């Protein structure tokens with residue numbers, strides 16, 4: 001893999017991208033920009049990266065066969081993504097693509113009209129755990145999948161020592177922004193990406209969301225801190241997805257099939273164990289095997305990144321997929337439709353509130369081609 005990337009926004013998450021970059025071969029950072037000049041200086045000095053002094057300069061310098069990484073705060077995503085696309089740059093945006101569906105659709109139309117790639121994080125869908133589960137689903141080891149329970153609960157974060165969460169190059173965890181944007185926009189994509197890659201479009205979302213801890217620190221208004229969604233796919237099992245910064249930490253996904261249960265306990269670990277527990281009857285008791293079998297792919301997969309904080313993920317798998325697609329003149333697995341559909345579903349859950357009822361999805365997306373090493 002080879003190619004060039006430029007980075008806009010060098011806050012907390014940017015350090016995780018650099019650690020991931022260091023695990024990949026042949027990807028060069030050609031320019032870094034942040035509107036906070038102090039932060040830009042600190043980041044570039046720490047990592048030895050080339051700072052540029054304006055967005056225009058960054059976009060001007062950026063090679064058109066490279067990818068711009070938009071790692072700014074969500075409120076800036078629409079404007080920055082749009083500026084990158086207007087300048088003719090393939091764009092990888094941190095989540096969410098935009099803060100509302102209209103803006104996400106505008107970006108999608110802009111990218112398509114210009115023949116550009118527009119992808120949205122997260123990219124853990126291209127990681128080993130997600131691909132191993134996808135392989136298990138295709139191989140039918142658990143039989144027809146009938147239901148999925150997926151949890152993205154992070155513990156009671158408002159009481160966590162988040163002021164001590166500082167990135168490697170010195171950026172504080174942006175707790176106020178996280179509370180304003182909300183855990184659903186921040187995290188639902190970690191499992192939605194996997195689910196949409198396996199089953200394609202979500203047809204209908206039935207969801208509820210609420211702010212259950214109203215007195216969080218900082219200036220609100222704050223987004224819902226708990227959401228529960230039921231997803232109906234065009235071609236997949238009924239799925240329950242929970243996101244919260246309230247309930248005890250639980251990042252498990254369980255796929256319940258006719259033959260047993262596939263599971264993975266860690267959404268944010270590319271190397272997380274994927275297991276299959278066969279369903280059986282012992283005497284009169286129906287149960288899933290207490291000794292689940294670990295499932296592994298037969299080929300080597302992708303470069304791994306050591307755990308830092310809550311994650312052991314390679315954040316560069318997405319940009320690398322786009323660079324590979326460009327070099328090989330093929331569509332990227334992280335298609336423009338995939339980014340838009342994931343954003344629409346996420347926003348439907350976030351905005352559900354107490355009484356929104358069923359929301360029919362208006363965008364569509366095909367299931368994703370598995371990675372070559374997961375075929």
Ligand SMILES: NC(=O)c1ccc[n+]([C@@H]2O[C@H](COP(=O)([O-])OP(=O)(O)OC[C@H]3O[C@@H](n4cnc5c(N)ncnc54)[C@H](O)[C@@H]3O)[C@@H](O)[C@H]2O)c1
Pocket residue numbers: 008009010011012013014033034035036039071072073074076080094095096171172173174177186
């Ligand atoms: N914090 C995490 O653990 C984490 C993990 C995964 C993904 N993300 C995602 O990464 C993105 C950034 O989050 P973060 O935690 O790094 O936030 P942050 O506040 O630490 O950093 C964002 C940086 O972007 C800069 N910025 C904002 N608007 C800009 C603009 N218009 N032009 C140039 N620079 C601009 C800010 O000055 C800041 O340095 C978010 O979309 C978030 O969802 C965060």
